[in-house]
Amino acid sequence: MQTNFFRKIIFDEKSRSLLIQTLVIGLFALFIYLITQQTAYNLEKRGISSGFDFLHISAGYDISIRLIPFTSEDTHLRAYFVGLLNTLMIAVCGCFLATIIGFLVGIIRLSSNWLFRNIAYVYVEFTRNVPVLVQIILYYSILLNLPKIKQAIVIFDNFYLTNRGFFSPSPIFKDGFSIVAWSLVIAIIFTFFLKRFLKKKQEETGKQYPTFMINSAIIIFTPIIFYYIMGMPLEFDSPVLKGFNFKGGMVIRPEFLGMLFGLSIYTAAFISETVRSGIISVSKGQREASQALGLKSNFIMRLIIIPQALRVIIPPLTSQYLNLTKNSSLGIAIGYADLVHGFGGISLNQTGRAIEIMMMVMLTYLTISLTISFFMNLYNKSVQFKGNA
Amino acid sequence: MSSTAIQIISRSKYYNWLVKNLFSSWVNTILTVIALIFVYQVGSFFLNWAIFDADFRYNFQGELIIDRGFCSKNIMPGEYGACWAIIFARWNQFMYGLYPIEEAWRVNLIYALLPLAIIGILFDKIPFRRYFIYFTFIFPFLAYFMLYGGPGLSVVGTNKWGGLLVTLFLGVTGIGLAFPLSILLALGRRSKMPIIKSLCVVFIEFIRGVPLITLLFTANVMLPLFLPDGVNPDNLLRALVAVTLFQSAYMAEAIRGGLQAIPRGQVEAAQSLGLSYWQTTRKIVLPQALKIAIPPIVNTCIGLFKDTSLVLIIGLFDLLGIGRAALADMTWTKLYYEVYVFISLVFFIFCFGMSRYSLYLEKKLKTDNS
Numbered sequence: 001m002q003t004n005f006f007r008k009i010i011f012d013e014k015s016r017s018l019l020i021q022t023l024v025i026g027l028f029a030l031f032i033y034l035i036t037q038q039t040a041y042n043l044e045k046r047g048i049s050s051g052f053d054f055l056h057i058s059a060g061y062d063i064s065i066r067l068i069p070f071t072s073e074d075t076h077l078r079a080y081f082v083g084l085l086n087t088l089m090i091a092v093c094g095c096f097l098a099t100i101i102g103f104l105v106g107i108i109r110l111s112s113n114w115l116f117r118n119i120a121y122v123y124v125e126f127t128r129n130v131p132v133l134v135q136i137i138l139y140y141s142i143l144l145n146l147p148k149i150k151q152a153i154v155i156f157d158n159f160y161l162t163n164r165g166f167f168s169p170s171p172i173f174k175d176g177f178s179i180v181a182w183s184l185v186i187a188i189i190f191t192f193f194l195k196r197f198l199k200k201k202q203e204e205t206g207k208q209y210p211t212f213m214i215n216s217a218i219i220i221f222t223p224i225i226f227y228y229i230m231g232m233p234l235e236f237d238s239p240v241l242k243g244f245n246f247k248g249g250m251v252i253r254p255e256f257l258g259m260l261f262g263l264s265i266y267t268a269a270f271i272s273e274t275v276r277s278g279i280i281s282v283s284k285g286q287r288e289a290s291q292a293l294g295l296k297s298n299f300i301m302r303l304i305i306i307p308q309a310l311r312v313i314i315p316p317l318t319s320q321y322l323n324l325t326k327n328s329s330l331g332i333a334i335g336y337a338d339l340v341h342g343f344g345g346i347s348l349n350q351t352g353r354a355i356e357i358m359m360m361v362m363l364t365y366l367t368i369s370l371t372i373s374f375f376m377n378l379y380n381k382s383v384q385f386k387g388n389a
Numbered sequence: 390m391s392s393t394a395i396q397i398i399s400r401s402k403y404y405n406w407l408v409k410n411l412f413s414s415w416v417n418t419i420l421t422v423i424a425l426i427f428v429y430q431v432g433s434f435f436l437n438w439a440i441f442d443a444d445f446r447y448n449f450q451g452e453l454i455i456d457r458g459f460c461s462k463n464i465m466p467g468e469y470g471a472c473w474a475i476i477f478a479r480w481n482q483f484m485y486g487l488y489p490i491e492e493a494w495r496v497n498l499i500y501a502l503l504p505l506a507i508i509g510i511l512f513d514k515i516p517f518r519r520y521f522i523y524f525t526f527i528f529p530f531l532a533y534f535m536l537y538g539g540p541g542l543s544v545v546g547t548n549k550w551g552g553l554l555v556t557l558f559l560g561v562t563g564i565g566l567a568f569p570l571s572i573l574l575a576l577g578r579r580s581k582m583p584i585i586k587s588l589c590v591v592f593i594e595f596i597r598g599v600p601l602i603t604l605l606f607t608a609n610v611m612l613p614l615f616l617p618d619g620v621n622p623d624n625l626l627r628a629l630v631a632v633t634l635f636q637s638a639y640m641a642e643a644i645r646g647g648l649q650a651i652p653r654g655q656v657e658a659a660q661s662l663g664l665s666y667w668q669t670t671r672k673i674v675l676p677q678a679l680k681i682a683i684p685p686i687v688n689t690c691i692g693l694f695k696d697t698s699l700v701l702i703i704g705l706f707d708l709l710g711i712g713r714a715a716l717a718d719m720t721w722t723k724l725y726y727e728v729y730v731f732i733s734l735v736f737f738i739f740c741f742g743m744s745r746y747s748l749y750l751e752k753k754l755k756t757d758n759s
Binding site for chain 1: 410411413417420421424425427428581582583584585588595597598599600601602603606607610611613614615616617691695696698699701702709713725726729730732733736737740741744
């Protein structure tokens with residue numbers, strides 16, 4: 001009886017797997033228990049208090065790059081949101097720029113011109129084989145070595161490039177500008193429905209409409225018309241040199257530009273490779289068949305090649321966006337006030353709540369990552385083969 | 390020109406190549422000209438800066454450069470290019486960090502033996518491969534003894550390590566330790582046991598969802614809190630823990646890709662022969678899966694090698710950290726481009742080498758399978 005029981009545990013697959021899992025979960029629980037005990041003990045011994053009450057104390061430091069108002073009297077919680085917004089800002093701008101450069105370089109890599117193709121190749125190899133942190137620091141030091149404010153490089157009279165950043169006129173919105181903005185939103189929504197309507201019409205009658213041209217015209221001209229109807233409710237405030245600094249206008253700081261260049265130039269190299277392999281993956285027969293049907297070459301690209309290439313491009317593109325977002329945490333190396341630099345660095349040093357703060361930072365990144373992959377998966381589903389599982 | 394000469398030229402291989410690749414249409418010809426101008430401008434600027442107008446150890450007046458005041462470009466601004474003397478002056482730090490210079494031969498010995506230790510893993514058709522593999526397994530202990538010290542050798546604490554030594558140490562050790570861990574994680578993720586599977590999934594997705602820098606911070610700040618008194622790993626070890634966990638999650642995903650590519654029939658055939666789970670895994674599944682997974686594994690290794698530069702942020706002096714320290718020195722400050730270009734070049738050589746190796750493997754696998 002006794003031996004039978006052991007035999008069963010060892011040789012029966014079901015009970016054996018139950019045993020192993022019980023053991024694993026037991027060990028895991030023990031591990032967690034020991035660590036929490038030890039941590040509690042260590043915290044007490046060092047006199048570190050815990051809890052999230054620190055979020056409501058004033059932070060006591062200033063953040064120069066911010067999207068929402070922030071002063072040193074504001075709370076750590078607000079510092080968290082300032083950092084989060086900065087992280088999201090650099091991630092969105094970086095992904096946008098990286099996608100543009102990446103697609104351009106990816107297409108140039110397939111050019112029939114040998115020299116062009118190889119310039120792109122050299123760019124890709126040199127940027128993707130050098131750590132992004134080295135690149136960020138390198139671009140940042142180039143930006144810091146630009147001329148001083150007194151000798152600023154002037155572009156189009158109102159834009160100034162200096163070692164303190166890029167100064168440009170800032171828009172001043174007057175009454176009625178919100179109507180112009182809303183007209184743009186409504187125009188975009190309208191074109192969306194118009195596109196559906198025209199496509200339906202095309203399927204019924206076979207007649208082709210210049211949908212793209214019509215929609216572009218609507219999107220461009222509606223806000224312009226409203227802009228003049230409302231009496232041009234937009235003015236620009238140009239930066240003017242006063243003393244040692246510019247007054248007025250707005251400035252893009254070198255920290256932001258360094259991050260933007262570093263992240264997008266680095267990630268673009270990877271994106272260009274996925275774009276290239278995506279376009280190559282569309283078989284030659286597809287192009288030949290569409291030529292045989294008499295399609296024009298831009299239609300071949302738009303209707304045949306790109307939709308099929310996107311299926312291959314989207315999944316790796318998603319992971320590149322994720323990488324860029326995670327790499328935006330390197331802002332700490334050059335003082336870009338993102339989540340890790342402000343909240344995860346200065347707040348942590350001031351309050352000493354390492355566990356709480358690192359937990360919050362990590363969970364935030366995890367949420368951002370999961371959100372990006374969720375939306376990209378949705379988009380991916382929409383471009384995959386339909387009914388071909 | 391006579392018609393026969395034209396025929397000869399038009400038949401020539403080079404001429405055809407030129408027409409096809411550079412001058413096939415007038416658009417292409419314009420592009421070629423633009424590209425040529427671009428290459429000439431950028432290339433001549435860079436070559437002049439980096440080589441022809443640059444100082445190496447001596448400036449253009451023949452003096453040995455001992456601080457940045459001796460750089461030709463600081464004596465005659467605008468006339469000269471880079472001043473590589475900072476690299477020469479800091480060479481030992483770039484290579485060994487603060488490692489005592491009279492003990493540097495130990496590091497050099499390990500640098501020299503490192504290729505021997507990995508060559509057996511990289512290539513499967515070299516003579517005496519078995520002995521190379523034996524050496525691979527001895528190497529970590531040898532390297533630990535030589536670098537850290539022990540009986541007969543003076544102890545050099547890891548706080549003195551730096552430069553390329555730290556970069557290579559974190560890269561190689563991180564990859565080496567992550568490899569077995571990642572196999573377990575990948576197998577666990579495909580396990581039929583729900584608890585083991587979910588533990589592995591949560592671990593992998595968590596690590597892949599957060600930036601390495603937060604893991605490094607966590608290891609740096611929180612590891613001492615988790616551990617009992619007396620156990621206090623130094624900074625390098627803390628970074629190594631973070632790097633290893635990070636790498637194992639990424640490598641596990643690469644290996645999972647390989648596991649998924651193995652047809653079910655292989656496992657079923659092995660089971661019907663009466664092999665146990667571990668026998669099947671070890672003798673049938675893993676050898677095939679790992680072979681398929683090597684190129685993506687190498688890609689994660691390239692990523693890790695580049696990411697070792699992040700340890701600068703938690704205060705370790707890797708290659709980049711040493712570079713920044715050199716720039717913080719008042720006698721050398723402002724030579725940013727020289728330092729960062731040099732560091733980029735070192736990383737480029739290693740990473741480009743690895744990516745070439747991965748391409749070579751992909752080609753080899755293609756011919757092996759057909």
